[in-house]
Amino acid sequence: MVENKGKDVTSAPAGSLSSADDTARFLEAVKRAPGIAPGRGRLAFALDATASRQPTWNLACDIQSGMFAAAARHGGLDMQIVYYRGQGECRASPFVGDAATLGRLMGSIGCEGGLTQINRVLSHLLSEAERSGLRAAVFVGDALEENEDRLHALAGQLALRGVRLFVFQEGDDPQVERCFRALAAVTGGAYCRFDARAGAQLRQLLEAVAAYAAGGRAALTARRDAGALKLIAALGG
Secondary structure (H helix, E strand, C coil): CCCCCCEECCCCCCCCCCCHHHHHHHHHHHHCCCCCCCCCEEEEEEEECCHHHHHHHHHHHHHHHHHHHHHHCCCCEEEEEEEEECCCEEEECCCECCHHHHHHHHHCCCCCCCCCCHHHHHHHHHHHHHHHCCCEEEEEECCCCCCHHHHHHHHHHHHHCCCEEEEEEECCCHHHHHHHHHHHHHHCCEEEEECCCCHHHHHHHHHHHHHHHHHHHHHHHHCCCHHHHHHHHHCCC
8 A cells, every 4th residue: 555645643632842844844755755666575663753862863864775775685675764753743654665765754854852652653553564564663762751561562462463673772771771672572573772972883783674674584694794693682593
């Protein structure tokens, strides 16, 4: 199924403080996104876009072209951007199959202050698993302000649908680490901590995930860089 418009994952509350201009640019960009190609890998790329995340968002914009390049060697990849920010805004793009289009989508979004909305991200991933057969998703964040039991329950539902979560934590908050590790473990995915100042580390890890989404465990094993080796270890050898 081809999507031709931006999608609000769930309705934002009345009086949302999210930037109307940024949202309009994002929606306009996704309207221009081309349709997806059949038989390719799919990856949802979810990011916390609250104010503290701007440096990492900029880094992710730079990295995503390498993710497509890594996946291209194993059949290609269609990627969807999911993000939350502000007072209740959580949106998802269509699946797109080229780095330039994804770069335009990400470039249309600016980070804004707000609380985490990981539950809405996981609920959206559940819907995608049922609608489009999604089997792998990345989440990048640094904070947690939600009920952990609710998040664990949603992760369990993702596991039942065969979706693996690859969770990346910036920072060293022990509560965040405990929850993020559990979300990855429940789904049979992987958890990694990263430092945004070490962009090469995150680049290798995300390219390894993209290769996995496009070609499965064999594609990941074929890569011998540090990111792939770390991800293989996180998946259990």
